Amino acid sequence: MSETTRAGAAAPSPVRNPVVEALKEALMAGLLAATLASFILGVKTVDAPGGLQLEYRWHWVLIAFGVVAVGRFLLRLLWWRRDAALPGAAAAIGRSAGQLAQPLGKFAGPALLAAAFLLPFMPFIGRYEMDIAILVLTYVLLGWGLNVVVGYAGLLDLGYVAFYAVGAYAYALLATHFGLGFWTVLPLAGILAAIWGMILGFPVLRLRGDYLAIVTLAFGEIIRVVLLNWQEVTGGPDGISGIPRPTFFGLEFKRFGENTFHQFFGIEFSPMHRLYFLYFIILVLALITYMVTNRLRRLPVGRAWEAMREDEIACRSLGINPTNTKLTAFAIGAFFGGLGGSFFATRQGFISPESFTFIESAIILAIVVLGGLGSQIGVAIAAIVMIGGFEVFRGLEEYRMLLFGLLMVVIMVWRPRGLVSHRMPTIFLGKERKAVSAEMVGEGSG
Amino acid sequence: MSSTDAGKQPAGRPILQVQGVDAFYGHIQALHGVSLDVHYGEIVTMIGANGAGKSTLMMTIFGHPRARNGRIIFDGWDITDEPTHHIARRGISLVPEGRRIFQRMTVLENLQLGAELAPDSHFDEDLAFVYSLFPVLQKRQNQRAGTLSGGEQQMLAIGRALMGKPRFLMLDEPSLGLAPLLVQQVFDALRQLNEEHNMTIFLVEQNAWHALRLAHRAYVLVNGRVTMSGTGKELLEKEEVRAAYLGGGH
Numbered sequence: 001m002s003e004t005t006r007a008g009a010a011a012p013s014p015v016r017n018p019v020v021e022a023l024k025e026a027l028m029a030g031l032l033a034a035t036l037a038s039f040i041l042g043v044k045t046v047d048a049p050g051g052l053q054l055e056y057r058w059h060w061v062l063i064a065f066g067v068v069a070v071g072r073f074l075l076r077l078l079w080w081r082r083d084a085a086l087p088g089a090a091a092a093i094g095r096s097a098g099q100l101a102q103p104l105g106k107f108a109g110p111a112l113l114a115a116a117f118l119l120p121f122m123p124f125i126g127r128y129e130m131d132i133a134i135l136v137l138t139y140v141l142l143g144w145g146l147n148v149v150v151g152y153a154g155l156l157d158l159g160y161v162a163f164y165a166v167g168a169y170a171y172a173l174l175a176t177h178f179g180l181g182f183w184t185v186l187p188l189a190g191i192l193a194a195i196w197g198m199i200l201g202f203p204v205l206r207l208r209g210d211y212l213a214i215v216t217l218a219f220g221e222i223i224r225v226v227l228l229n230w231q232e233v234t235g236g237p238d239g240i241s242g243i244p245r246p247t248f249f250g251l252e253f254k255r256f257g258e259n260t261f262h263q264f265f266g267i268e269f270s271p272m273h274r275l276y277f278l279y280f281i282i283l284v285l286a287l288i289t290y291m292v293t294n295r296l297r298r299l300p301v302g303r304a305w306e307a308m309r310e311d312e313i314a315c316r317s318l319g320i321n322p323t324n325t326k327l328t329a330f331a332i333g334a335f336f337g338g339l340g341g342s343f344f345a346t347r348q349g350f351i352s353p354e355s356f357t358f359i360e361s362a363i364i365l366a367i368v369v370l371g372g373l374g375s376q377i378g379v380a381i382a383a384i385v386m387i388g389g390f391e392v393f394r395g396l397e398e399y400r401m402l403l404f405g406l407l408m409v410v411i412m413v414w415r416p417r418g419l420v421s422h423r424m425p426t427i428f429l430g431k432e433r434k435a436v437s438a439e440m441v442g443e444g445s446g
Numbered sequence: 447m448s449s450t451d452a453g454k455q456p457a458g459r460p461i462l463q464v465q466g467v468d469a470f471y472g473h474i475q476a477l478h479g480v481s482l483d484v485h486y487g488e489i490v491t492m493i494g495a496n497g498a499g500k501s502t503l504m505m506t507i508f509g510h511p512r513a514r515n516g517r518i519i520f521d522g523w524d525i526t527d528e529p530t531h532h533i534a535r536r537g538i539s540l541v542p543e544g545r546r547i548f549q550r551m552t553v554l555e556n557l558q559l560g561a562e563l564a565p566d567s568h569f570d571e572d573l574a575f576v577y578s579l580f581p582v583l584q585k586r587q588n589q590r591a592g593t594l595s596g597g598e599q600q601m602l603a604i605g606r607a608l609m610g611k612p613r614f615l616m617l618d619e620p621s622l623g624l625a626p627l628l629v630q631q632v633f634d635a636l637r638q639l640n641e642e643h644n645m646t647i648f649l650v651e652q653n654a655w656h657a658l659r660l661a662h663r664a665y666v667l668v669n670g671r672v673t674m675s676g677t678g679k680e681l682l683e684k685e686e687v688r689a690a691y692l693g694g695g696h
Binding site for chain 2: 311
C-alpha cells in the first residue's frame, strides 16, 4: 500500500490520523525538552552548610515538557500542514520577507548612516546609550573586517580576535613605552595586525573549511596565551593600564590641565565630550572600513576573493594566484581588526588578555553569518541587533544567553543565508540593475 | 555543418609537447609515459573511457598534480614545474571538467574574471567576441551563473576561458551532461573558433563520435597509456575504436 510507506514501520495503523501523528510528535518533542531541561532547569546548586548542595526542581522540568509538547502539538496541527516540512514553511516566510526587504534595502543604508551621524545629538542619548553605540560600532567595524575573510574570500576564520588583540596591544605598548599618540599608532597597529594576518595566512594556504577553522581557532588562542604569559612585555594577566586617550588635534579631553578641549573652545567641561569624540572616531573608522572593503570588492583582487570562494581550481586555471589572493584577504581583514583593537585599547584605557577570548571571535563571526555572508548592510544590522540586543536585555541576566541562542536559531531557520542574502554584482551592463537573489543556492554551498 | 576535412593537416610547429609523462595520485600511477603533440592551428582530441586518465592528463599539463617523469613543453617553454597560475599566464586557457563556473556570481562577472590575464583595453572587444560566439550569454549577462542551463554554463565556461585571450584552448569533456543538440552547438562553436579565428584546441572527450569528427588528429588513452593515434577520420574508421567507444554502430 503506497500511502503507508510514508508513515513508515513505526506507524501501526495504515491510515494516518493527523491528531495521532501530532500527538506522537508532541510527545517526542516534549521528552526531548524534558531531557534537556532536567539538567538545565531541574537541578540547581545551592549554598548549604558543608558545601554546595543540589536542589531538585522537577516542576520546572514538567513545565518545560508541557510547554514544548503543547506548542509542538498545536504547531503541527494548525500550522505545519500534513507534509509541509518545517524548512519549507519557514523558507516561504523568509522568501516573502526577503521580497519585502529588497526595496527596504535601498533606503536602509542611507537611513542608518543618517541615524548614526545624528545619534549623539538626540535628547534621549545619555552616557550609557553612547557607550552602547560605541560598542556596536566597534563590532560593525570588526564585522566588516572579518567579512572580507569569511564573507568574500570564504575562509572560515575562528581566530579573528587575535588581530583585534594585536591592534590593542600594539597601541597600548607603543603608547605607554614610547609615548606615541593614538593617531600615529592607529595605522601602525593596522599594519602590524596585517603582518600577523599574513603570518597566519602562510601555513593555512592549503587548508579549507573545517581544517582552516581549527588552525585559525588555535592561532587566536596562541596569541591570547602568549599575551597572558609574556609577563615582562604584556603585563600578563594584569594587562596594561593607563593607556592614553585619543586627542583632538593635540587637545586632550580632561577637566584640568593645559591644552584641553573645553578650554580651547571656551566651553564648559563635560565628560560627554570625550564620548562624542570616541563615537565619531569609531564611526569614521567604520565608514573607512566600509568604503575600502566595498571598493576592493570591485577591484580585481576583490573579484578574485569571491571567485576563490566559489571555486579555487577554476581560479588557478584562469591565472589567478591563489597565494596572493588568500594572503591579501587575511591581511586586509586583519588590518581592520587591528584598527578596531587600537580603538578598543584607547577607549578602555586598560586591556588584558581576558578581553580577547574565543567568545569574541565567535560573536564577530556570528554577526557576519547572521548578517549574511558578504553583505555589508546585513553585517551592520546584525551588529546592532546582536550587540544592542545583548545590552538591552541585560536586565534578564543569565536568560539573555538563552534568548541570544534562540534568536540565532530563529534567524537561521527563517533566513538561512543571513538577514541580507542578496548579493550585489560588481559589474553591470545594460539597463537592469538588481541584486541577485540567493534563492536556489543550497545552504553552505556558497 | 559538414564534418571537418580530415585531409587538411596543418604541419605547423608544435605548440604543446607532452613527452613521456608519468603522473601519480599518491601511490597510484594515473599516467604511464604519455606523449603527444599539438601543433599550431590544430584541433586535437584525446578520447578514452571513464577513468582512463583524461582529466588527469589535463590537470597534469596545468601542473596539478605534477608530472613525476617526463617533460611538458608549451610554445618552447618548459612548464613541467611551473605553478598553475603561471602556466595559465603563458596563454593556455583550460575549460575544466564539470565547467566550474562561479555559481553565485553573474555571467558578466564570470567573464570578467576570465579576463584577469588580458589587458583591460581589450575587455569590450573580447566581450563582444564571446557574445558573438554565444549570443545567449549576452541575454543572460546580469543573471546569476548558477541559474543557467547546463549548456549555457558550458558556453559560459568556454567564454570565460576565451576572455583571457589564450593562444591555446584546452577543454575537459565539454559535452559532459549536455543534451545532444547542445553538444552539437558547443562543438560547432569550437569548430568556428578554430576555422575562423585560428584557435588551437586540445580537448579530451568521452563522446568519441563528436570529438573524432571535430578533430584533425586524435589519441586514444587506455588506463593511462596512449594506445592509438591518427587523424580523426582514421580513428573513426578503426574497428577497435568503433567497438570500444562508438558502441559498434554509426
